[in-house]
Amino acid sequence: MSSEENHTVAYFYCIRDTKQPKKADPEEILRAILKQLVILLPSHLSAPIKAKYETERKDGKTHGSIRRLRLEECANFIVGLATDRPVSIVIDALDECRDSKYKSSESGHTDRLDLLDRIDEMIAANPSNIKVFLSSRDDGDIRPRLVNYPNIVISASQNGPDILRFIKERVDRLLKKKGRLWRNDERLKEDIINALNQRAGGMFRLPALQIDYLYSLETRQSVLKRLSTLPETLRELHNEIYQQIL
Structure with a gap:
């Protein structure tokens, strides 16, 4: 992650590894991106997110655990952080992110197509300030989702x-x-x-x-x-x- 005076970059490298399941979890990916932006951006921009965390932390003491932000919540917060300054998000090896064939014991699990949905929404909400760079193999479910964006193909x-x-x-x-x-x-x-x-x-x-x-x-x-x-x-x-x- 890095931050210049008027430009902030957040990065995540996906890995499908049973020892590191969070590295392939779409929600964990956006949480990590959001966390980097909160750290890098001026505190007045991240104040609503910190307030949300404090609320969840206090509730967690009552319920025994802190509720983690869902995919859509992370996306909405990222859009808010990019209101006043450009934000670039780099997600490397998207094909390693959990795909739709993944079977989970949790009924609400997300996959990489859900992540792409949120990315589409973030870009649509603020195309001037939110830039996303994705690297991926040419997997069948990913390719059609990216055809309308600029592509560089490496054979x-x-x-x-x-x-x-x-x-x-x-x-x-x-x-x-x-x-x-x-x-x-x-x-x-x-x-x-x-x-x-x-x-x-x-x-x-x-x-x-x-x-x-x-x-x-x-x-x-x-x-x-x-x-x-x-x-x-x-x-x-x-x-x-x-x-x-x-």
């Missing part, structure tokens, strides 16, 4: 060299951790790099998770077997990880 061929360099660095780290026998096996190293690069699909996240899985394997044979059955998509890999947890 797999354009970021391929960066992904390959990333894979090589991570594989070197993997082999060093596994010890001398793996570290000196140049053929194994080449096989891992080629397999991960071929299936990267323009993403850093997919090979990163694949390499994390390889850390758990103990033998050369198990690694080669895994390389021949690598999930083709991030969704398939996430499903595999979830099944292992269940």
Whole structure:
């Protein structure tokens, strides 16, 4: 997050990780954005939000917990904060945000399409002062929602060299951790790099998770077997990880 004299920027990086579920929760995303703006903007602008927090905090003492702001409430407060000065919101890796297929025990759970609805409303309420930058893979439910906004498309061929360099660095780290026998096996190293690069699909996240899985394997044979059955998509890999947890 950052704030210049007349321009404030708030940032959130989404991660779909069972260890950090809030990183993929649309409401937590807007809460984090709102919190940054409250910290960065002049106190007179954030006074209504602080007053709301104090009210909820006092009620929480009675009921045992503080009620968290809902998605729409956060969006409305953000619009209010942007009344007098420009605000830029950056949400990185939106595709990692919880999607509509997510099943929750809570009947009122939100997904990334709900988040996009609120973003649309914020921009419509104050198009001069509210600017939003989103980065995402080309997922089917996200693409049609962004067609009416300026888009910059980066293909797999354009970021391929960066992904390959990333894979090589991570594989070197993997082999060093596994010890001398793996570290000196140049053929194994080449096989891992080629397999991960071929299936990267323009993403850093997919090979990163694949390499994390390889850390758990103990033998050369198990690694080669895994390389021949690598999930083709991030969704398939996430499903595999979830099944292992269940």
